[in-house]
Amino acid sequence: MIEQIREKAKELLASGEVKVVIGYENGGLPETTRPVFITSPDEVDRLVWNKYCYANLATFLWRKEVSSLGKPAIVAKGCDVKAIVVLIQESQIKREDVVILGVTCTGVGDPPLSKCPICDVNTPREYDCLFGEEIPPKTDINKFADVDEFEKKSPEERWEFWEEQLSKCVKCYACRQVCPMCYCEICIADKNQPQWIETSSHTRGNYHWNLVRAWHLAGRCVDCLECERVCPVDIPLSLVNRRLAKSVKARFGYEPGYDTEAPPPFTDFKPQDPEEFIK
Amino acid sequence: MTEEHAAAVQPTVAHSGGNGLENIYLPQLMVIQEITQETPDVKSMKLVFKDEEMQKNFSFRTGQFGEFTVFGVGESTFNICSSQTWKDHIECCFRKVGRVTSALWEMNEGEIIGFRGPYGNWYPVEKMEGQNILFIAGGIALPPVRCMIWHALDMRDKFKDITILYGARTVADLVFKRELEEWQKRDDVTIVTTVDPGGETPDWKGKIGFVPTVLKEVSPSSDNTIALVCGPPIMIKFTLPVLLEQGFAREDILTSLENRMKCGLGKCGRCNVGKVYICKDGPIFTAAAVALLPEEY
Amino acid sequence: MSRIGVFVCHCGENIARMVDVTRVAEETAKLPGVAVSVDYRYMCSDPGQNMIKEAIREHKLDGVVVAACSPQMHEPTFRAAVVEGGLNPYLCEMANIREHCSWVHTDKELATQKAIDLVRIMVEKVGKNQELFPIKVPVTKRALVIGGGIAGIQAALDIASGGHEVVLVEREPSIGGNMARLSETFPTLDCSQCILTPRMVEVDRDPRITLYTYAEVEEVGGFVGNFKVKIRQKAKSVIADLCNGCGDCWNKCPQKKIPSEFDAGLGYRTAIYVPFPQAVPNTPVIDRERCTKFLKDKCGICEKVCTLNAIDYTMEDEIIEVEVGAIVVATGYDLFSVGKDQPNEQWTGYGEYNYDAYPDVIDGIQFERLLSASGPTQGEIRRPSDGKEPKSVVFIACVGSRDPEKGLEYCSKICCMYIAKHAMLYKHKVHDGQPYVFYMDIRAGGKNYEEFVRRAIEEDGVLYIRGRVSKIYKDGEQLVVVGADTLSDSQVQVRADLVVLATAIVPHRDAYELAQKIGFGCGSQGFFSEAHPKLRPVETNTAGIYLAGACQAPKDIPDAVAQAGAAASKVQLLFSSDELEREPIIASVNEATCVHCRNCIRVCPYSAITDKEIKDKKGNLIKMVAEVNEGLCLGCGACVAACPSKSIQLAGFNDEQVFAEITALGSG
Amino acid sequence: MTGDSKEKQNAEQVEKTRQPILKTLRVENLNDLVRKGLDLGYRVFAPVKDDRLVTFEQISSPEEAFLDGITSRTSPKSVLFPRTERIFSYKIRKDEIVVEDNADISQPTMIFGCRPCDAASFPIMDRLFQWDYQDRFWIERRKGMVIIAVSCLDCDDACFCTSVGLAPDSTEGSDILLTLVSRDQYLAEVMTEKGEDFAEKTGLFDEAGADLDKETATKAVREKLGKKFDLDKIKPWLDENYEHEFWAEVTRMCIGCGICTYVCPTCHCFDLVDEAHYDGGAKIKNWDACQFAAFTVHASGHNPRPDQISRHRQRIMHKYKYYPDNLGAVLCTGCGRCVRHCPMEVNLIRILKGISDMEKAGVGEE
């Protein structure tokens, strides 16, 4: 599969159709890969594809350090493509301004990350060319099994769990910086007029930060688990995101990352939206 | 940082000692004595230490800056825009732009703010003595130069002729308007004020044009002259070549850099440009020193 | 603001009884930023208001908090007083310590503490208030009227007589709309042509009205007072200025067998035609789909016979751009068809009446054409199938209307009246004919309406049968109408030579697209949505756009004309001043931090936020941002809550103000 | 180099040249060492394992300490330089402010079980916090602190202490360095008076025979570490190459999260903010990072370091050029945390190797 990707990358770069190919190359440490930005055809051999290609490269589509290089092609597995779809939906990039080299993926990580067994986008839903044979999407999967499990706990247990987890947060904002959906020029956490989110990392400040971060990803998070992978203090950040994804699916029947035309759920409404919680 | 500067670097303000070393981040209380509104978004303030004792033995060197605290809001860096020769109070001038300056804008006379300092280096008055001085300032950058102007005027005999060139976008943006007139009246100072084209009012008597162009017209002689230049980066970028053309050596041109600062005493890393910490090794630099710095100010 | 004045009102006993007002004044005096804090028996009285004005001057206040009744009551009063004191009105806020506090609590200590908190909230908020000035928007004093029916005509005439220019756009070759197709009108039976044609001529003659017929609105941009409209003038192939309407062309035109829309398919017209003799303007148009010159490039007779050579086959469609300050939408209605093909997927046709297969089953407008002297049968009632005079005619009410199963629940309001009229006129023309009417309820609520229906029954012998018709089938020459008669509780079969269905009033097929194009709301059935059914019936939620006539809901001619007058007066109101003054509680975008995710653009109910390109001096694009149109924004703030980075703020309720209000309670 | 900080340099030199006193400690007495420390009133910090995460936490019993594993994820710098710390507090009344200098930093602390690279970070940072202005929060706590390090017997691909002049068993910064020389015995090198005094108070150390040496114990790990780049070539290249397309090539994938600076034992940049309620508040010192965009933005909106490439260059320049220029020490101990935990695996070793090989090989090749 990797030979065809390199071939296609070389062809795209040589023809000038794209100025940079965003992909993975082998990392310095064992069992790691690193994002790479190939600009000349004879460097395509640095591109690799293996089960350590964790990073969601969609985050580089809007970063000026990469977008300044010109029209990109991007090696993207299913969950990354979902992120690209949401970026298109929110007019951060146009579909015609990116060449998507879709890669069928049977799971990253050794053992595979928790998202991979319940993945329904082994074959990306959007691509310009596809590498690896098509895998039919799984249908009998419950994406929110761990959320259902966690919800069985009592409110006290849940509060205690999160208070203990969030007290560890050191506010390095890696979860924000790695997320393809966090493209705000100045994040609300960096604004001090007014200072909604306190910059100190005492638990109160961490509560506000993590609640708002999860909230801003409601109906947008494609569950690529990057935030959880990078968190230096191992907070299960994606659990909260999945709870909101479950809520958005249950309440509004919406799943992000599948339809570039659909309006984001919280910018739309239907007269018969559920209001069971409203007195 | 020069030896002499290092020796003087211990803040002369006596801090209430905690256990052992003093807390270098602890501000002292100052009372706002007088507020003047300079322009629609710039104010200047006269400040006096709450503790008279501290006011008496407080000293600083012209050109240094301080960290001003608005309690409950935050801290901001302003140049002490009064001369070291005035012992009874210090002054600062600020534009309403951020969180702290907006809160300071709302304060009234008699209210209390915090002060830490003095920090940074100062104008090399000894080296400037016996020379002509050319002051060039743009917009809100007059205060870092004004302190030296008053210092020079208080010891007028120590300096040859003094020329002041001060420009702003519009007439309303000129700060310290009263003092501009006062300097106009003095015969031992030549002062030229200008506004950007289109910024003039019908009864504006001064020049019309950008500071660099007006500087070409004034074309002060460069021999035995020290130039002090303060202003937005765009103005510095166009004024420097004019001065060099006039024959000014880079060592004789002084400027004050405006990097973002937080601790003001070389610890927090914010103002680190190249190997230099602007808050300790500056903010006042010769054009020669600035040329050595990487383009990060 | 740093010098705030707090004024606590006793409201006689209303507040003082349950809230220790002096303590409230004392406590608030201690708040940082409060310069003066007093209490007084009646703040809203003149001495009370003067107290505020003097305090502003004396203490150089830059913020005022009045702790009294609900802002709904006296906010305007105190804001006016503050203006007289020399302060911007938006630096004055009210703390509601009466309706929300003294009137509803019984524990004086807790009520006083609540009052102190409510005042502290407002003091903190006023501390962050900025001076706001009413938004001034220039008004183009010219109106656009879409639709040339009676409503559109009336609106155009009223606006023009008010001294303003009007642009009237009509899709058909002539104005007149549905009313022109009627024979007589209830309840006075005066001939519709006689009362309509003078108005049509007036429109044509009035210099302030520019009339575009055979033209459609292509695009509407801009906002109230500054709409930019693009009108597509379809090519008539006839040069209006040269043509004097002599008629040589349409008399000689060989294409005689084109079904006339005006006669609802009962009569024919030629390829080059005027819809009806009294057409205004009296200029023919060439129907390019049916004219052999355009289809096979043969014929060209009309050009030959035209002595004034006013025919020009090379004419093209033309886009006319016009700037208007207000738009009146009067696009009228269509009739529901019982056929299989329905424009709205929730509607179903009438299989029971064999859809529209029988030629002798016609609808109300077709019967009007038969009655009309200028109609295809010159006013004689003849059966479309064989031209014989029908001796028994069955009129069926509520076909489509009041029929949830067919998808239309509403009553079309005017059918009962025109059924009575049809039956009456039929009897006047065919004295020995027998009209039957199947009805559910007779709805004749207008002036002299009930009397009119009584006359039809008593004087003209119309046989009213209370019941629904379940089936119509052909039997030999005649049609058998099978229905119930609920009054005699029996099945009824009537052999009819002709059946007239009173089908429902429905919006035009493309009503929804027009609403989207112009930018206002449309109900689920396709009728245009008024701002408020009772209090603002002729306005829409989009400022500067008004409604008149049946496009808003089924209605008769008197109502349509009344609405047209109302819409015209709203336009006069808008044009009464050179500038539009709007409440300055609007949103604004911080372009430095906006990343153009378009959340705000999507949630804005008034489509007041649009995309904006930021370019550098050389013109290449730096970034895209959102931009608020001051004319359209009504200040609901939905955009602020939708913006993740809070790059858009609502003046008067921005984040700094709300933050200050919340943190004021943190002191407790 | 300024005058008075010269004396500081000499003091450290003296400290360094002081001959280490060799002692031994039985492995089973290791836990008693912690108990003694607790009895002596020290707040003891040690690596604590929670699932996969090993961080430096305060412990109340020796069993909580976790000494295996290469090193902890966060560094012990948070003991002297906490992520969030109150500098002073104040009360706001209408026309009166009461400032209280009430940060209590008196209680002595003991760092137990850190690695030599962590221990070495403290003397390096001493220079900054004593540079002209004496930062009481660091210096007072540092005075009362005892550092008991444990030499490394294993390393991973991220470690590069040998390439910055340290070693798996280097003694810089440690009061006592324990090296496991046999199955049941540690060689204890007591480096400082504090170490000596602490060793006596605990009474757990016995004299060391002459035959004990640590080279053999740490020989394997030293060879495994080898030399990943030539430190001497770094600064000369940095002096000349502020503008070089190498920077963009190797740091374009950096996403500007703060992990490398937050886990680094020697990164010390911080922010001062006020946190207040209505009637009072406090000055809070928080960690900050040159990697954050808002670190250097001017009030006017101008940002001298506009993109991630310039910010990442600043981190390397500061550590390997500016800090040595100003304070005579490389601001890095080669602990490898920034390499280990970088989400995009920018890999500082790769960059420094790229620089040191600049003349020979091409740019940034593996």
Add this chain to the structure above:
Amino acid sequence: MSDETKTEDKPAAAEKEWQPRIIAFVCNWCTYAGADLAGTSRMVYEPHVRIIKLPCSGRIDVSFIIKAFEQGADGVMVSGCHPGDCHYTAGNYHARRRFGGFRDLLEFCGFDMRRVVFSWVSAAEGKKWADLVNEAVAKIRELGPFKEYQKLLAEDIWRKEETNSDRETG
């Protein structure tokens, strides 16, 4: 907020019996007017709710709710116009979606959802507003202060010392 932080010049008041503190974010056109109606009809309800007025329920942001708890509120009420009545046509529809998602998030994090009350109150439903307030205050009085969040506030490093030193300086 415990009462020791009152200004010192007041004698240290006897530890006052705790009163629930509830913040209500309401829309100006319906619920605020409904509360006015409750006033004009002299209905009686508990005095522990502080109303913050906003133009529309669509303006209410999730940070308002979190910041209210951070400021020591024991309960938060959020109320707007009934769907279809919104003065701005669609504000409450957007609000309904946001509150729906956000309450699921709070519940998931262990917030006691009886402390957060969402409601629609029209300008004519003064009675409904009074009942809602009474019901909320009763429920929160039964639940007591929001201990879990107060613990986070107690972690407020400046406030903890202040109460100790406050006691020392008396």
